[in-house]
Every structure is written in structure tokens, then in C-alpha cells.
Amino acid sequence: MEKSDGHFSRVNAICWSFDNEKLAIATADRYITLFDDNGQQKDRFSTKASDTNKHKIYRIVGLSFSPDSTKLAVAQSDNIVFVYRLGTGWDYKKSICHKLVVSSNVTCMLWPHSRNDELVFGLSNGKLKVGILQMDGVRKNKSATLFETQSYVVTLACGSDGNSFISSHMDRTLHKYKFPTATGAPFKELLATLPYVGTCIVWSHDTLLVGSNLGHVVALNSNDGTQLQIFEFNIESCSRSLYCAASNPQGQCAIFGGFN
Incomplete structure (x- = not known):
């Protein structure tokens, strides 16, 4: 991504808002750039370290818009998630409205579309946390542990119901969690448990497509974890890992990306 000085900075994270009107891109220089749905740049702002007395040695590991598209969560490697209030229009003054401080590096994050006041993030110590932004109409800045594993959380994927997610871990396991409901x-x-580390996931309907550090993609039944099919690609590059994945809105096809 090109900066004002004509140089390019590596893109670390990217996400669309749920209303399809905002695109946020985080780069290695710790800036976030906002675009409209026509690709026109509307804003650019710098992020901040969890400890302002220290040098900026963190990196942005994830971005996620709130379901109402008025807030943007920024997950950082220096043990914090900031939530910025962006408002409904481009002229709205941005502000940090929530700070979720934890004891370990944040590694990945998602914001379930059915839970406007809760977001989910994984930590390097294997914990899955929920950030609670509001409870009973009262603003909060707290997080709670949903469950613990002993292995680094690599990536997360949300179910189509917006009330469940899958977490992938460095020990090659996949864990499934469903939030409580009225019933x-x-x-x-x-x-x-996979034969390799799942590095990116697409969850469409009853099927999981899991990309790996070996360049393979495995299809699983999302209800019971049964393996359906393995797609093996002849990747000659020294870096065979698949790092990111996305499906089309209907969930009928998916694309996986890697380095080089």
C-alpha cells in the first residue's frame, strides 16, 4: 500500500464493514486507512501502543468492524485490543471508546455479526477471550475467558449464524464454540485434529475449508469434524503456507492466498 512519500508498506490486515460502505486496511507502519465503497481514500490515522511510555514495537494483527458498522476493533501484538468509534459518517470525530488489555499477545480476532457488544480474540497462550463492551446498558472495558487450550491460537472463523466460531491452534487442533442462546x-x-496446522479457515454452511502451513486445503463437516476431501496443491515456493482465505457472499466458492 502506497504511503504519502511514495513508498509502499506491507498490509497486515483488511476488513469490510457489514454495511459494505467502509473498507479498513492496516499496514506495517501501524496506520489504518479507510476507504469508501468506490475505493476512494477517506481517512488515515495512526494507532497507539498499549503502553505510551514504550516505543512502538507492536504490530496490528487483526481488524474487525462492529455489526452496526460504527466501530472498528484493532487487535495488536502488545496485549491489547482498541475499539475506535467511527460513527455513521466520514466527518464523525474518531475516538477510542474501549480498551481491552490482556496478559498475552493477541494473535487473531473476529466480531460475530449477531453480537454487537461482544467480540472474540485469541491469544498466544492458547486462551480464547470475549471482549465485553457493554452490559445492561452500561459501558464496559472488560474481557472474560471463554475457554483455555495449551496451544497458540492461529486463526478464527465465524459461523453463518453469527453465534459460533471455530479456532485453529498450533498443535493442529480445531475447537468449536457456541455462545449461549435463549434456548x-x-x-x-x-x-x-488435523495432520497439519490450520492457518486460515472459510466456514460456509455446514462445510469448513481449512488452509494449511503445507499449502493443502482440507474440507470438513462443521457439525462433527468428519473429513470430506483434501485438496493438495503442488506449491514449489519455499514458503508453502496459505495465510488468508475468503468466500463469496453466497458461500459457494472460496479463495486462498499465500506468499509468492
Whole structure:
């Protein structure tokens, strides 16, 4: 991504707002650039370290818009998630409205579309946390542990119901979590153990597509973890990992990306 001085900075994270009107891009220089739905740059602002007395040695590891598209969560490697209030228009004055401080590096994040006041993030110590932004109409800055594993959280994927997610871990496991509903209690299970580390996930309907550090993609049944199919690609590059993935809005096809 080109900066004002004509040089390019590596893109670390990118996300669309739920209303499809805002695109946020985080770069390695710790700036976030906002675009409209026509690709026109509307704003650019710098992020801040969790400890302002220290040098900026963190990196941005994830971005996620709130379901109402008025807030942007920024997950950082220096043990914090900031939530910025962007408002509904481009002239709205941005401000940090929530700070979620934790004891370990944040590694990944998502904001379930059915939970406007809660977001989910994983930590390097294997914990899955929920950030609680508001409760009973009262503004909060707190997080709670949903469940713990002993392995680094690599990536997250949200279910189409907006009330469940899959976490992938460095020990090659996939865990599934469902939030409580009016008719049921919270539910967590070990869904599957893979032959490799799952580095990116697409969850469409009842199927999971999991990209790996070996360049393979495995299809799993999202209900019971049954393996459906493996796609093996002949990747000659020294870096075979698949780093990111996305599906089309209908969930009928997916694309996976890697380095080089």
C-alpha cells in the first residue's frame, strides 16, 4: 500500500464493514486507512501502543468492524485490543471508546455479526477471550475467558449464524464454540485434529475449508469434524503456507492466498 512519500508498506490486515460502505486496511507502519465503497481514500490515522511510555514495537494483527458498522476493533501484538468509534459518517470525530488489555499477545480476532457488544480474540497462550463492551446498558472495558487450550491460537472463523466460531491452534487442533442462546447453554468441543496446522479457515454452511502451513486445503463437516476431501496443491515456493482465505457472499466458492 502506497504511503504519502511514495513508498509502499506491507498490509497486515483488511476488513469490510457489514454495511459494505467502509473498507479498513492496516499496514506495517501501524496506520489504518479507510476507504469508501468506490475505493476512494477517506481517512488515515495512526494507532497507539498499549503502553505510551514504550516505543512502538507492536504490530496490528487483526481488524474487525462492529455489526452496526460504527466501530472498528484493532487487535495488536502488545496485549491489547482498541475499539475506535467511527460513527455513521466520514466527518464523525474518531475516538477510542474501549480498551481491552490482556496478559498475552493477541494473535487473531473476529466480531460475530449477531453480537454487537461482544467480540472474540485469541491469544498466544492458547486462551480464547470475549471482549465485553457493554452490559445492561452500561459501558464496559472488560474481557472474560471463554475457554483455555495449551496451544497458540492461529486463526478464527465465524459461523453463518453469527453465534459460533471455530479456532485453529498450533498443535493442529480445531475447537468449536457456541455462545449461549435463549434456548441453550454455551457449548464447546474439540472438533478435529488435523495432520497439519490450520492457518486460515472459510466456514460456509455446514462445510469448513481449512488452509494449511503445507499449502493443502482440507474440507470438513462443521457439525462433527468428519473429513470430506483434501485438496493438495503442488506449491514449489519455499514458503508453502496459505495465510488468508475468503468466500463469496453466497458461500459457494472460496479463495486462498499465500506468499509468492
